[in-house]
Amino acid sequence: MITALHGGVGMLVAVWGAGLPVLDARVDLGPTRLGFLLLALALGAAIAMPLAGHLAHRWSDATVLRVALPTAALLLAAIGAMRTAEPMIALAGVFGLCCGAINVGLTSRATAAERAAGRPVIARMHGFWTLGAVLGSSALAAALRAGGDSHLLLPAAALSAGTVLTLLALRLPAAGTDPGDAADPAASPGPTRAANPVLLGAGAVAAAAFVVEGAATDWAGIHTTRVLGADPAAGATMYAVFFAAMTAVRFAGDRLRDLVTAPILVAAAAGVTMLGFVVVLLSPTAPEASRVVVATGGWALAGAGTALVWPIVIGSLGATRIDPRRLSVVTTIGYLGGFVGPVLIGGLAAGVGLAGAMVLPAVLTVLLATAAPPLVSRLLRPAQTRPLPSPIPTPRRTPCTHPSRSTCPKHA
Numbered sequence: 526m527i528t529a530l531h532g533g534v535g536m537l538v539a540v541w542g543a544g545l546p547v548l549d550a551r552v553d554l555g556p557t558r559l560g561f562l563l564l565a566l567a568l569g570a571a572i573a574m575p576l577a578g579h580l581a582h583r584w585s586d587a588t589v590l591r592v593a594l595p596t597a598a599l600l601l602a603a604i605g606a607m608r609t610a611e612p613m614i615a616l617a618g619v620f621g622l623c624c625g626a627i628n629v630g631l632t633s634r635a636t637a638a639e640r641a642a643g644r645p646v647i648a649r650m651h652g653f654w655t656l657g658a659v660l661g662s663s664a665l666a667a668a669l670r671a672g673g674d675s676h677l678l679l680p681a682a683a684l685s686a687g688t689v690l691t692l693l694a695l696r697l698p699a700a701g702t703d704p705g706d707a708a709d710p711a712a713s714p715g716p717t718r719a720a721n722p723v724l725l726g727a728g729a730v731a732a733a734a735f736v737v738e739g740a741a742t743d744w745a746g747i748h749t750t751r752v753l754g755a756d757p758a759a760g761a762t763m764y765a766v767f768f769a770a771m772t773a774v775r776f777a778g779d780r781l782r783d784l785v786t787a788p789i790l791v792a793a794a795a796g797v798t799m800l801g802f803v804v805v806l807l808s809p810t811a812p813e814a815s816r817v818v819v820a821t822g823g824w825a826l827a828g829a830g831t832a833l834v835w836p837i838v839i840g841s842l843g844a845t846r847i848d849p850r851r852l853s854v855v856t857t858i859g860y861l862g863g864f865v866g867p868v869l870i871g872g873l874a875a876g877v878g879l880a881g882a883m884v885l886p887a888v889l890t891v892l893l894a895t896a897a898p899p900l901v902s903r904l905l906r907p908a909q910t911r912p913l914p915s916p917i918p919t920p921r922r923t924p925c926t927h928p929s930r931s932t933c934p935k936h937a
Contacts, residue, residue: 527634530590530693531650534627535657537598537686540679541620543662544605547675552610560868562610562617567864569621570628571857577626578633578853586633586849587697589626594694597623598687605679628860629853634697636843636852647843648778648836655772659765661686723903724851727838728858730897733889734834735859736866737798737827740886741767743867744879745824752809752880753816763824770828778833787837787905788898794833795893801826802887809880834893835859841904 549559581589600620607613639646661682668678745767746760753759781790804823811819838859842852866886873882 532653532657533690535654536661539658539661540682543665565618566621569618570625573622573625574857577629578850581849586630590630590694593623593626594690601683602680633849645779645782647840648775652775728855731859732862735863737886739863739866767824767828770825771832774829774832788902791837792898794830798830799890
């Protein structure tokens with residue numbers, strides 16, 4: 526059920542991502558208003574994620590999803606039908622609120638599902654999210670190329686995805702899927718306060734991974750066309766290569782997590798990501814005929830490496846039976862990296878050029894390779910060293926004081 530929800534949310538988000546160029550052309554957003562649109566989305570998500578963590582802890586993550594999913598679909602349908610920019614920007618902020626709540630609800634439910642399964646399953650769930658995004662964007666692009674009216678097509682796609690997601694969310698049990706869903710203070714990482722250094726560190730690692738992912742999502746194609754001098758088709762292919770590699774690794778990721786310890790696996794994933802960005806940075810120095818081929822290999826490595834960092838981090842947190850409020854701290858910091866990272870790369874590109882701006886995600890891969898393994902070990906330590914339950918005390922016998930044991934009622 527939760528795996529299907531991940532795939533459906535990927536398709537819903539694809540309506541937003543694939544629909545942005547259509548909306549830009551329809552209302553002439555331009556760089557400035559498009560920036561405000563994305564900023565409104567990011568602010569809405571940042572506000573919603575901590576609040577959603579508290580609501581999920583008080584009620585349940587299923588309740589959060591049942592409210593946020595249909596609301597997000599309705600808002601996206603309204604945005605898709607609009608003809609002016611200002612109300613579109615305002616609704617994008619509210620849509621961001623729903624997206625933040627959905628992220629927290631899905632993450633909380635996924636960690637509970639992995640505990641209930643007793644084996645790694647989170648990477649496959651995220652693989653379905655990526656697959657849903659690829660399929661949804663491809664279907665929408667095909668419909669638009671066939672001459673579909675975007676005023677009808679975007680709302681219809683959003684409402685269709687929202688209907689399926691709402692039906693799936695209604696089938697979720699109100700409580701967690703695992704008796705251990707309630708917070709276990711003895712197993713929680715670090716101090717009991719919500720924002721402790723271990724959780725902040727986990728959020729920083731997740732944010733670095735999402736900045737790297739955002740660099741590919743928003744800038745891989747532009748890097749291919751502007752820096753390497755390739756045509757737009759090659760740029761679009763680069764985006765597909767990154768997410769195809771990510772999807773393939775995520776579907777194999779749970780098996781890898783079952784075979785390799787989490788600290789070693791996250792170190793390997795970060796190392797592969799770092800190698801990928803080194804190749805991307807070096808691609809402009811390759812012979813002109815092979816630059817795109819070299820960059821393609823680099824983005825494929827980056828996608829393969831990035832694919833497992835977030836599943837490993839939240840899987841390690843889930844092993845500690847962390848409650849949704851504290852989990853939302855990591856989710857907020859991590860997903861904000863995905864929202865803010867592409868903006869930072871754009872600002873750097875304005876000053877030092879896009880080739881120079883790509884140094885930022887490359888440096889962050891060094892952070893992942895050095896900081897992620899010890900952090901994951903620290904997260905897993907409470908779950909691995911959880912004390913065994915105390916044995917049931919044996920009642921002490923009161924010595925018999927009867928003059929004759931043979932006539933004592935207790936020993937008769």
